[in-house]
Amino acid sequence: MPFVYVLRSLTTGRFYTGATANLEVRLEQHNSDLSLSTKNRGPWIVVHQEAFPTLAEALRREKVLKTGKGRDEVQRILSTLEVPVQNSKTGRDDS
Numbered sequence: 001m002p003f004v005y006v007l008r009s010l011t012t013g014r015f016y017t018g019a020t021a022n023l024e025v026r027l028e029q030h031n032s033d034l035s036l037s038t039k040n041r042g043p044w045i046v047v048h049q050e051a052f053p054t055l056a057e058a059l060r061r062e063k064v065l066k067t068g069k070g071r072d073e074v075q076r077i078l079s080t081l082e083v084p085v086q087n088s089k090t091g092r093d094d095s
Helices: 023-031 055-065 068-080
Strands: 003-009 015-020 044-051
Touching (some): 003 068, 015 023, 015 068
Antiparallel strands (some): 003 015
C-alpha cells in the first residue's frame, strides 16, 4: 500500500517527508544510508504516515506537504502528537 510519511532523525531532530509504495523497505533504506537525501543523518523513525490507494495519489500528497502551506500542516499534525518541531531555518526547537 502506498504511503506518504514523515521521518524524524534521532541524531539531528530534523524531519523528512517522502512517499513510497512500501514504507517498511523505504525506512530501512533511509536507515542504511541508501537515500542521498537522508544519508548520514539517521537513524530515522516514522512520526507520521498516511495511506493512499495509489502511488500517484501519495506522490500528489507528498508534493503538497513539501509546499509552504503543507509544511505548516505537517507542523500542526506533529504538534498534536507531541513531537518537538524544529525550525528549518534556525535549527531550534520551536515546540
